[in-house]
Amino acid sequence: MSGKREDYISWDEYFMGVAYLSALRSKDPNTQVGACIVSDDNKILSMGYNGFPRGCSDDEFPWGKEHEQDDPYQAKYFYATHSELNAILNYRGGSLEGSKLYVTLFPCNECAKAIIQSGIRTLIYGEDKYGDTAAVRASKRMLNAAGVRYYQYTKTGRKLQIIV
Ligand SMILES: O=c1[nH]c(=O)n([C@H]2C[C@H](O)[C@@H](COP(=O)(O)O)O2)cc1CO
């Protein structure tokens, strides 16, 4: 046996896999989102998932949805930091100019602003379950205008198993 191993995972499977792995850290009972930022030469720069800011307890702040509670103060949306924003803010190494973002859910308009302004140039997303909302349509409008390239990750169907 002198040749290389052939069934190694691709770069896209690797980085999207890291994004999905990050999502598993989310405490959101409804939607778990993970993100992974990668340099143009395929080095992982940062990761994130949706959650409350530091100091805002997962056990004290609300995880419910606004329309269920009928009071935005008692719902998660005022407090949850989106996975993409967390990944951007978690990066302390300098510039993200020219980097790629792998994210399990298409970014909202607020994250699109942060993506554009931080210099991320390529976006690879998993699902687009809120694609028909105004927030995601506005997001695409800004990403298009700013020339951020985006495409949906095509699942290879490979099942990865890690025993931890
Ligand atoms: O881009 C996103 N990134 C992200 O992390 N999120 C988070 C915020 C919330 O915790 C959750 C959305 O909750 P829900 O699907 O129950 O409305 O996902 C939501 C979006 C919306 O597109």
Ligand SMILES: [Zn+2]
């Ligand atoms: Zn967002």
